[in-house]
Amino acid sequence: MTVVALVPAAGRGVRLGAGMPKALVQVAGRSLLVRAVGGLLASGRVHHVIVAAPPDQVDVVERELGEFDAAAVHVVAGGADRTESVRLALAVTERAVPDADVVLVHDAARAFTPPDVIGDVVDAVLAGAPAVIPVLPVADTIKQVDQDGAVTATVDRSLLRSVQTPQGFRPDVLRAAYAAAGDAATDDAGLVERVGGDVRTVPGHPNALKITTAFDLAVAESVLAAEPIGEPR
Secondary structure (H helix, E strand, O other): OOEEEEEEOOOOOHHHOOOOOHHHOEEOOEEHHHHHHHHHHHOOOOOEEEEEEOHHHHHHHHHHOOOOOOOOEEEEEOOOOHHHHHHHHHHHHHHHOOOOOEEEEOOOOOOOOOHHHHHHHHHHHHOOOOEEEEEEEOOOOEEEEOOOOOEEEEEOHHHOEEEOOOEEEOHHHHHHHHHHOOOOOOOHHHHHHHOOOOOEEEEOOHHHOOOOOHHHHHHHHHOHHHOOOOOOO
16 A cells, blocks of 8 residues: 655744744754654555645755655645645645545644554555545633623534644545645635545644744653654664
């Protein structure tokens, strides 16, 4: 079975305030992108990784990923938003790996995703699920408010889940969802939902947090960077 992972990494990372693309921000001497790509390959379940880089920094990203096998990791120019970046990487997949059985979409900012989560997503797709997302229960109480900020309801959190990546898809399902997508989306499975597709879940992991703010980065540096995931052998 052939598994391809798409990594949209063209974001500018404004909320992180690092003055560079978020994917290139370093944690303990290695960039989020290198750690994310390394984690995918180290899982033993991913055969090809296609990274969508900022269009003006494709060469920079290629150098950043130089430690990996060039036959396994490819860099393409990304788009103006995440959806367009995934669309462009998906088009490359159709040409370069037409026999892919599973396509994953993974955030570079979730650089510490454990290999078991990656494997569980892949296995669920191979078992017949058209789309799969790793999720965690919501721990906080959730309030619904109106436009003025007044609380209108307390939401039953037992039925809520926070979503992580990698999200996994049968290639035809993801292509159909993107063919029908009319605007940007932050969640690939959400595009599948829009066209009436079935999305299943597997357990996520706290280490797969998305590094978005300076606080998240501090957590990663103090807690997660000690993990061996994605380290070069």
